[in-house]
Amino acid sequence: MLEFAILGLLHQxxxxxxxxxxxxxxxxxxxxxxxxxxxxxxxxxxxxAGLISTDEPDPHALLPAxxxxxxxxxxxxxxxxxxEVKERFHELVGQTGPEAYDDGGSFGVRLAFFRxxxxxxxLRILEGRRRTVERQREGLRASxxxxxxxxxxxxxxxxxxxxxxxxxxxxxxxxxxxxxxxxAGEAGGSSTxxxxxxGEPPTTT
Amino acid sequence: MLEFAILGLLHQxxxxxxxxxxxxxxxxxxxxxxxxxxxxxxxxxxxxAGLISTDEPDPHALLPAxxxxxxxxxxxxxxxxxxEVKERFHELVGQTGPEAYDDGGSFGVRLAFFRxxxxxxxLRILEGRRRTVERQREGLRASxxxxxxxxxxxxxxxxxxxxxxxxxxxxxxxxxxxxxxxxAGEAGGSSTxxxxxxGEPPTTT
DNA sequence: TTCGTCATGTAATGGGTTACATGATTAC
DNA sequence: GTAATCATGTAACCCATTACATGACGAA
Numbered sequence: 001m002l003e004f005a006i007l008g009l010l011h012q013x014x015x016x017x018x019x020x021x022x023x024x025x026x027x028x029x030x031x032x033x034x035x036x037x038x039x040x041x042x043x044x045x046x047x048x049a050g051l052i053s054t055d056e057p058d059p060h061a062l063l064p065a066x067x068x069x070x071x072x073x074x075x076x077x078x079x080x081x082x083x084e085v086k087e088r089f090h091e092l093v094g095q096t097g098p099e100a101y102d103d104g105g106s107f108g109v110r111l112a113f114f115r116x117x118x119x120x121x122x123l124r125i126l127e128g129r130r131r132t133v134e135r136q137r138e139g140l141r142a143s144x145x146x147x148x149x150x151x152x153x154x155x156x157x158x159x160x161x162x163x164x165x166x167x168x169x170x171x172x173x174x175x176x177x178x179x180x181x182x183x184a185g186e187a188g189g190s191s192t193x194x195x196x197x198x199g200e201p202p203t204t205t
Numbered sequence: 206m207l208e209f210a211i212l213g214l215l216h217q218x219x220x221x222x223x224x225x226x227x228x229x230x231x232x233x234x235x236x237x238x239x240x241x242x243x244x245x246x247x248x249x250x251x252x253x254a255g256l257i258s259t260d261e262p263d264p265h266a267l268l269p270a271x272x273x274x275x276x277x278x279x280x281x282x283x284x285x286x287x288x289e290v291k292e293r294f295h296e297l298v299g300q301t302g303p304e305a306y307d308d309g310g311s312f313g314v315r316l317a318f319f320r321x322x323x324x325x326x327x328l329r330i331l332e333g334r335r336r337t338v339e340r341q342r343e344g345l346r347a348s349x350x351x352x353x354x355x356x357x358x359x360x361x362x363x364x365x366x367x368x369x370x371x372x373x374x375x376x377x378x379x380x381x382x383x384x385x386x387x388x389a390g391e392a393g394g395s396s397t398x399x400x401x402x403x404g405e406p407p408t409t410t
Numbered sequence: 411t412t413c414g415t416c417a418t419g420t421a422a423t424g425g426g427t428t429a430c431a432t433g434a435t436t437a438c
Numbered sequence: 439g440t441a442a443t444c445a446t447g448t449a450a451c452c453c454a455t456t457a458c459a460t461g462a463c464g465a466a
Contacts (some may be wrong), residue, residue, distance in 0.1 A: 018417050242449090
């Protein structure tokens with residue numbers, strides 16, 4: 001998931017690690033970002049795998065094997081997505097197994113790079129996500145119906161709020177799907193961005 | 206967090222592991238539960254630490270040291286919370302460091318056992334959680350304001366939906382806090398609760 | 411010159427998962 | 439008798455975090 005997000009960002013422009021982390025925070029929800037302890041090892045792996053390249057050669061390769069661990073600064077390193085990987089990126093996004101939407105994080109990352117994704121693939125991912133969230137909703141609903149009376153006020157409140165949240169997510173996804181379908185129907189013509197009538201006032205039960 | 210939830214459940218009634226897992230699913234959001242690979246090791250640790258006890262002695266203790274790993278069924282094992290720990294449970298809940306509300310999961314577990322928690326502690330935890338979520342909201346708002354125009358429709362939608370979600374959570378917490386304060390005022394007799402003007406109608410931004 | 415921010419990285423650790431392995435009990 | 443479900447547990451792994459370590463560069 002992290003590697004996926006990195007590829008997505010480098011698809012737009014080359015960057016060095018520090019900058020990457022800041023951008024990542026944006027994509028992953030504006031809240032907390034990934035730590036360096038995850039980021040740099042990931043970049044290392046990806047460079048080794050040939051997914052990305054750097055403007056500078058691997059400094060480790062130049063050193064004798066028994067050199068000290070080489071910590072500290074070695075100059076700013078700009079990472080670039082490999083040309084072949086960049087071309088194949090839309091295929092990677094198109095891998096629409098359950099992993100694409102079962103986990104909310106993975107789904108979010110995919111959504112963030114939807115502009116590099118074919119319309120039909122977008123639709124598949126959105127619908128998969130909706131199915132997943134709907135299943136969650138049914139589970140919560142059943143649980144609430146079964147246990148109502150038996151639970152204390154706080155647990156009940158927690159579940160009620162959770163149910164409302166997933167409910168809202170389903171509606172949100174439905175709107176995205178509608179928009180997507182409408183535009184797919186218009187088929188390549190003028191891409192007049194339609195204003196989605198989102199934001200019905202929350203009917204607080 | 207897991208250990209905390211286990212203690213909370215065993216505080217209500219003794220249970221065996223399998224049952225514990227089902228109840229845990231309820232507490233942790235009705236969706237997916239913890240796996241056995243987490244649950245049983247946790248129970249083992251907690252028994253070793255003297256937090257909980259079983260109706261049967263540790264079967265490993267009876268076996269010679271070179272015995273095979275003892276896999277498979279050995280009878281249903283009922284876990285009970287230790288008397289001292291049960292009495293001190295409210296103290297544990299009262300540990301209101303940032304860890305109690307910074308992580309949504311921990312907060313949820315604490316909320317689920319609020320009935321074993323003193324009113325003032327409940328209030329501290331709820332207010333701490335609200336501060337955390339409000340900070341998140343500000344972060345998201347700033348990010349949205351800063352980048353608006355520059356981001357594509359999907360990323361924008363993602364952030365907009367995220368912002369609405371945290372916004373709803375803040376309002377939800379405010380309601381819980383109001384109720385809590387109102388009841389604290391009534392129960393305490395003389396202690397007049399300062400009229401909190403927090404239930405503003407949902408001004409969906 | 412010293413402090414804050416930018417910048418890169420490793421090591422130890424943590425908290426969880428999946429896959430595996432086994433067996434009791436119940437319903438058909 | 440056999441299949442589904444109940445029930446307990448280990449081992450290998452995954453992905454992330456925190457703590458640590460280093461150093462360049464610009465501004466006060």
